[in-house]
Every structure is written in C-alpha cells, then in structure tokens.
Amino acid sequence: MTKEHIENIIGRSGQAVGVGQAEVTYYVAGFVAAEDGIAAGKPLECFNPVAVVMPAEALSRKEGHVGAVAVSRTGDPATGDFSDAKVIRKFGDVPDDLSTL
Numbered sequence: 001m002t003k004e005h006i007e008n009i010i011g012r013s014g015q016a017v018g019v020g021q022a023e024v025t026y027y028v029a030g031f032v033a034a035e036d037g038i039a040a041g042k043p044l045e046c047f048n049p050v051a052v053v054m055p056a057e058a059l060s061r062k063e064g065h066v067g068a069v070a071v072s073r074t075g076d077p078a079t080g081d082f083s084d085a086k087v088i089r090k091f092g093d094v095p096d097d098l099s100t101l
Helices: 003-010 049-061
Strands: 023-034 037-040 044-046 065-076 086-092
Touching: 023 049, 044 049, 049 065, 049 086
Parallel strands: none
Antiparallel strands: 023 037, 023 044, 023 065, 065 086
C-alpha cells in the first residue's frame, strides 16, 4: 500500500474520511519569466488558508520570480476530481488564466 493510497483512505490529517468526501487543499504557485511569457513553477501545498499567503508573498520577491499566487482547490483525492483553483491572493505578475494549476 503506497503513502498516496493511505492518504486517500485516512486523509492527510490522519482522520478517516468518507468515500467521495471533498477536501480543500491550498497551494502556492510561483511564476518566472519565460520566452513565451510567464511560466508557472511547481506548486507547493500548504495546510490552511492563512499559511498559504505568506509563502506566496515571499516567493513573489524571490530572485528570478515575477509573481506568485495563493490558491485553494476543492475535490476528492480518492477520485482525482477537483474544481478549478480559487485565487486567495496574487502577488506581482500573475497570468489571468490559472486553469493549468
């Protein structure tokens, strides 16, 4: 049994979750300048909506980055079905279309 499978059964918090139960996850995504515009870096998962804003602001100021965004997504880890990302806060230069996050 893999770690991912266990997390899908008991949830990241360690408490049992029901099949088909939606969870909210929080992510920070940084953006860097690219030849064809702006490219997103690898998203970083955070544990709550408060903890996601500060890393986003710090990442937007990091050398080589042009911006960052704090987002949340609601979905079911067991099925892989997630809603579109909802923006919590943007810092710096962030594209309008965040559908790839």
